[in-house]
Amino acid sequence: MRTCRRALTVLALTLPLVAWGAAPVVDNNSGSGSSNSYPPAGYGTSGAYAGGGVSAPPSAQGQLFMQLQQMQDEIARLRGMVEVQQNDIQRMKQEALERYQDLDSRIGAGGAAAAATNNSQPGGGEINASGAPVAPASQAPAAGTETPDPAKEKLYYEAAFDLIKAKDFDKASQAFTAFLRKYPNSSYAGNAQYWLGEVNLAKGDLQGAGQAFAKVSQLYPKHAKVPDSLYKLADVERRLGHTDKVKGILQQVVAQYPGTSAAQLAQRDLQRL
Structure with missing residues (x-):
């Protein structure tokens, strides 16, 4: 009996020590970053509650405002350049x-005499039956x-x-x-x-245009603009209602300047007459 009582006493003393030794020990000061640390990992590093010296990225509204400000500055600069160019054009x-x-x-x-000679063409730019302009030799x-x-x-x-x-x-x-x-x-x-x-x-x-076009073939008969000027002269005569002259001028362009764009247009117009 005495032996059994002694065994129970030893067992009662050793059980708390065994249970205490089995419990896990947590070191709150360790930097392991385990899930048992406080505050939880990532807390306060983003969002409206960011702290600890970590700056938040600019918001979408802020970025849009900065872009609009840059665009306004660029538009103002371009407007200034346009105004300068417009002033230069006007000055030129x-x-x-x-x-x-x-x-x-x-x-x-001397210039006045030349002008009087240039305006001496009879009939405001008359042409003969072949379509050639009529002008005195003094108009050279x-x-x-x-x-x-x-x-x-x-x-x-x-x-x-x-x-x-x-x-x-x-x-x-x-x-x-x-x-x-x-x-x-x-x-x-x-x-x-x-x-x-x-x-x-x-x-x-129309009168001034007809005279000017007629003088191209009269004063500069070898010039490349002669076919175009004659075709334009036919157009002017048509607008003036001188339909009897139009056909002769167009036929002259086709006959004397084949292969030119003016001749092609003249041929087209002749087919429409």
């Missing part, structure tokens, strides 16, 4: 007009008032043509007229005479 147009006005003033009496190109200067001639011609591009037909007409008075023998004169006709046609001046 004004300079071109002033240049030709100065040219007219320096031509003087007069000598220019200055020594030929191809560079200067090119500058004047291009300035006049720029006025066509700007659709300033009144000033373009003045510019080409002044050019032809000063440089009637220029390599650009045939083109200038043709474009004077186009400008007058754009202005609605």
Whole structure:
């Protein structure tokens, strides 16, 4: 009996020690990052509650605002460039007009005499039965008032043509007229005479257009613009109601300038008459 009681006493003393030794020991200070740590991993690293020195990325609204601000700055810069270009174009147009006005003033009496000769064509640009323009021999190109200067001639011609591009037909007409008075023998004169006709046609001046187109073949018979000018002359005569003259001019274009675009158009128009 005494032996049994002693055994029970030893068992009662050892059981708590065994249970305590089996329980897991958790070290809260370890940096293992286990799921038992607090606060949970990832807490406070994103979202509205980010902290600990970690910055949040910019929001979509913020990015959109910055993009809009950049676009507004770029638009303002481009507007400034457009305004500068518009001012330059206007200045160039004004300079071109002033240049030709100065040219007219320096031509003087010689230029006035040439203008009177150019306007002496009878009947406002009459043509004969074959379609050739009727003009006295005195309408041959007069000598220019200055020594030929191809560079200067090119500058004047291009300035006049720029006025066509700007659709300033009144000033373009003045510019080409002044050019032809000063440089009637220029390599650009045939083109200038043709474009004077186009400008007058754009202005609605049919008489002036017809005279200008007729003078291309009369004054510059070897020029490449002759077929086009004759075809345009036929168009002007048609608009003026001179249908009896239209057919003769178109037949002349087809016969004398085969293979050109003007001849092809003239042939088409003849088939429609």
